Amino acid sequence: MPYQIEISMKPEFPDALGLDVLHSIRDFGIGGVETVRTVQLYLVEGNLAEADAGRIANELLADPVVHDVVVAEAGGTKPGGGVYVVQVTRRPGVMDPVEESVKKGARDMGFELSRVRTGRRFLLTGSVSEDELTLIGKRVLANDVIEDVAFGAEPLAFPSETPRYEFRRVDVPLLDADDDALMALSHNRLWLNLEEMKTIQDYYKKLGRNPTDAELETIAQTWSEHCVHKTFRGKILYNDRQIDSLLKTYIAKVTEDLDKPWCLSVFEDNAGVIGFDEEDAVCFKVETHNHPSALEPYGGAGTGIGGVIRDPLGTGLGARPIANTDIFCFGNVDYPLDKLPKGTLHPVRIMKGVVSGVRDYGNRMGIPTVNGAVLFDERYVGNPLVYCGTVGIMPRKCVTKQPKAGDHVLLVGGRTGRDGIHGVTFASGELTDESERVSGGAVQIGDPITEKKMVDTIIQARDRGLYNAITDCGGGGLSSAVGEMGEKLGVEVDLENVPLKYQGLEAWEIWISEAQERMILSVPQDKIDEIMEVFAAEHVEATVIGRFTGTNRLILRYDGNVLCDLDMEFLHNGVPQLERVAIWKKPENPEPKRPLAVNLGPELHGLLSDHTIASKEWVVRQYDHEVQGASAIKPLVGVNNDGPGDAAVVAPKYGNKRGVVISSGINPFYSDVDPYAMAASVIDEALRNLIAVGGSLERCAILDNFSWGNPNKADRLGALVRTCMACYDIAKGFGVPFISGKDSLNNEYAVGDTTIVIPGTLLISAISVIEDVTRCITMDLKGAGNKLYIIGLTKNELGGSAYFRKHGFVGNNAPGVDVKTAKPAFDRLAAAINKGVVKSCHDLSEGGLAVAAAEMAFAGNIGAALDLSKVPAAADARNDETLCFSESNSRFLVEVTPDSASAFESAMGDSVFAEIGETKSTPKLTVTAIDGSTCIDEELSDLKESWIKPLAW
Amino acid sequence: MKPKVLILRTAGTNCDLETAFAFENVGAEAERHHINRLSEGSVKLDDYHILAIPGGFSYGDDVHAGKILAVEMMAGFAGQLSAFVDAGKLIIGICNGFQVLVKAGLLPGNGNGQSVTLTDNNSNKYEDRWVYLSCETDRCVFIKPGEVIEVPVAHAEGKFVTKDRETLENLEENGQVVFRYVMPDSSPANCSYPQNPNGSVDDVAGICDPTGRILGMMPHPERNIFSYHHPRWTRGEAKEEGDGVRIFRNAVQYVKENLL
DSSP, X not given: OOEEEEEEEOTTSOOHHHHHHHHHHHHTTOOOEEEEEEEEEEEEEESOOHHHHHHIIIIIIOOTTTEEEEEEETTOOOOOTTOEEEEEEEOTTOOOHHXXXXXXXXXXXXXXXXXXXXXXXXXXXXXXXXXXXXXXIIIIXXXXXXXXXXXXOOOOOOOOOOOOOOOXXXXXXXXXXXXXXXXXXXXXTXXXXXXXXHHHHHHHHHHTSOOBHHHHHHHHHHTSHHHHOHHHHSEEEETTEEEEOHIIIIIHHHHHHHOOTTEEEOSSSXXXXXXXXXXXXXXEEEEEOHHHHHHOHHHHHHHHHHHHHHHHHTSTTOOEEEEEEEEEEEOOTTOOGGGOOTTOOOHHHHHHHHXXXXXXXXXXXXXXXXXXXXXXXXXXXXXXXXXXEEEEEEEGXXXXXXOOTTOEEEEEESOBOSTTTTHHHHHTSOEETTHHHHHGGGOOOOOHHHHHHHXXXXXXXXXXXXXXXXXXXXXXXXXXHXXXXXXXXXXXXXXXXXXXXXXXXXXXXXHHOOOSSEEEEEEOGGGHHHHHXXXXXXXXXXXXXXXXXXXXXXXXEETTEEEEXXXXXXXXXXXXXXXXXXXXXXXXXXXXXXXXXXXXXXXXXXXXXXXXXXXOHHHHTTSOOSTTSOEEEOSEXXXXXXXXXXXXXXXXXXXXXXXXXXXXXXXGGGGGTOHHHHHHHHHHHHHHHHHHHTOOSTTEEEEEEEEXXXXXXXXXXHHHHHHHHHHHHHHXXXXXXXXXXXXXXXXXXXXXXXXXXXXXXXXEEEEEEESOGGGOOBSSOOOTTOEEEEESOBOSOOTTOHHHHHTXXXXXXXOOOOHHHHHHHXXXXXXXXXXXXXXXXXXXXXXXXXXXXXXXXXXHTOEEEEEGGGSOBOGGGOSHHHHHHOOOSSOEEEEEOGGGHHHHHHHHTTSSEEEEEXXXXXXXXXXXXXXXXXEEEEEHHHHHHHHHGGGOO | OOOXXXXXXXXXXXXXXXXXXXXXXXXXXXXXXXXXXXXXXXSOGXXXXXXXXXXXXXXXXXXXXXXXXXXXXXXXXXXXXXXXXXXXXXXXXXXXXXHHHHHTTOSSXXXXXXXXXXXXXXXXXXXXXXXXXXXXXXXXXXXXXXXEEEEEEEEXXXXXXXXSHHHHHHHHHTTOEEEEEEOTTSSBXXXXXXXXSSOOGGGEEEEEOTTSOEEXXXXXXXXXXXXXXSTTGGGTOOOSBOTTHHHHHHHHHHHHHHTO
């Protein structure tokens, strides 16, 4: 007999979740709610007497010190009057890992539970209308995509069980389809274009039969933009110039030209791999999870980080994850609720959901989140961007893998459900206000503990040499993972062996489901028993689902019935190369009359409060950035541990000072002026950040992650081409190879006949291996009486700057990169830092010199006085406003003690640099204008307040 | 012979590697074992001098933090555990490990089941930040009273509360309060945020059992081993050796003097 157990906080203890929800309801603009209390509901079923249920409630589910407990028969209690009751349960098929934990706990106590169901009851007091209550239920307390909402104290119930799927072969009538019929078939399911559909049709004409549903799904998935990067591999006619593959022509070309011996595996595996020391290598991968995060921010972002963690784990024979990064772009947090495009969630809701999704997954995985950024622009309102990255470490001998014919296909980790069906094809299309309805299935909920168990055991199996190859089940599910691993061999899979979360999945659904926390291993016959023991020892599910064959065919069966028989060659190489036209024309933006302001102090305060520049401490502290005990430079630095560090440093081998520096560069605003300048700038920024803490270009590699609009539109594609051109020129110039990358296209949001297009957004992530982490420095000023130097030339480059944005302008002169002078300056600065002659260093980026100086000063609580007349500048930049706020690249502000000044100056050689001021014991930032007057004179505490306040939620 | 440490791990444990290193760093021999090895009997608690339950999210912190592992331990090894303690051996629970020890009733271990707990932070969220701890008692073998150490906390459920005032007073009278959060100048935090990062009553950050050989603490000493772990080492504020080392060294020293 089932019992409904209800757990709530005793009245004398605060109800944390309730308070959180109350806050969110107010964020949502509903002021009538006065209090929110929450009740955790469990429905447990088993052969239980009432006393047994009481024991489970009191000794397992409740904490006797803080909780009140009610055990009721099925149906539960009814709260008294005067409260609004809203109940949230997960939709059938959306798993809650808590249910398994409850079963385990009860089993340890001696009770076998057949079923457990969880839910949450919210009790609201105050005064709300029925409409408001509906909004609160559907938009704050629950997400329709994954949860059901009930208004009233509905009894919890177990979902009805679906019967096991019985095989039914479905042939799709393709042979006789005309163009319209082909496209109708593709629409909202396959997301392939007409030429691709015709190529498939031709293939089946030759075979003389129609494809099965599973074959079509497999092809669509393998040929999706997400999996084959058609845009980056396609032909492009750009301003009369023929480009055959952006990837080969620009991105991978850098790596090929530089030919660094320490690049161990690039662009071929799930992550790029570089040498760390004699024994080990490090790998790095960054992914986007944009579309899912738009619909279900918590689940989308959580599975985003969960997914990218599996990339290093699936690289070579598997790397142990040692650090995460995350970079987000959201709509403005003050976006008016009533202007929100139909079908979108408010940016605050998205941001809170994304941050907690990354937090809960990353923290539970025990991987420190060490570096990141958050940017805001109204064009991200329908398409927030969520970039997640993971760095891993592995023995050098594990860098390569090779599945062999005869090996078992071993599926390890989580069970398969309907989660994420059509995720990659969905990600390859545009979002519309219908997306939530059409693509709900594409959103997934993560279970980090299942993934953690999987990582723990796979590393053991790796170290014992128990498999020949490994890859992750990510986008495209088994189809992608098994299909790619078996590309050169051929593979047979019996889909009925795949463990399911619940019955009823059709065979093709099992094959393309993107259920999380799964890996595929290629295991030789003589190792299979031993590897199964490794997984069983820690209760990790592992199942043989097939075999690699050597026949070069992909054969899928269900209960012995063949539902897919495809030629690997056609599947992997049959996709026609796209041919597209691209155009780019420099936009003519209105140029503001200068100066925009004469009183620069308030301007500086305004910039520090720009949400993109303002402190992200609220985000950073929620991430565990020190787990694994390898942190050497933390994301927050300075006298109060709250200054904005430029890059993170970790020393992953205990007792060894060798480390990696991890940084990033992103600035989509320059795309509005020139995507070439944007790309050049973000490469420069990622490298500046890395140099600023003590990294070097010597063993430094970068990753590219493009989030772009619809590449079928010539202007979007033209901008992308320019971006790639800059990637080649600038990365080559700095001598840093690309080792991995990813693109997320079609980030456009259509509602009615308007389309919101995100600005072209390139994230560059950089990693540098350094010998000794104790040579590193941080950006906070260290002491009074030191000299302040600027490195690099300041130009009239305010186009796309935070300063222009603040005044409502974009402008036309975005910062360029003069790599010929920048590279030697970076190298010299790196050497100077390594020699120990630099006390602190900060890169100049958004908000320019004034913002950088303010940040250094308040992070160290040391005053600073700068003289603009001493700043090396181009002739047309010699005015106070430009010198303070121009965002010219390749610049740093550094602090040097008088004793080290001559060593520093000689280290910098003939690079452009100048002493422009000094540090002071008075906690103020003062800036002397060119004419000798004082143009900024601000208390550090006030400046810091402006910077801290906007996002101190 | 080196003192032997069992680092107990299970699904969701994630501070086991650095905790093992922290012990090895001071001359112990640390082995990491999954709790299933204890259940099947291939690993025996009796073979070790120190049991460490590291930080993490055991079983996802499902139900509430540390609970599922606490139930598993008490259902499976209550006898082994009490024999271990009776033999004069040591147990340390850090962060999630502290939550486990409390929910298992091993701390404060005054014989009345669970009388204290660790619940949601006052700040209502997970936070990673550095704190100052004063070492409060001469009862606990892991510390030397009077010292102040710097270590980080990283948790969402770390607010120490007792079921009543009397329980708290008893802990204080018995010298079972091991660590308190204090201000940078070592004066009492008096619940001020963020120096007391979670709102723990009377600033309690760690407690021990009446023998002083079972320690539970929310902060992470294993994250302050090297000077460069300190958040302000680039400002010259770090010592040559991280403060966290002392706790592990004291434990190992105790074993060497009393159990070997």
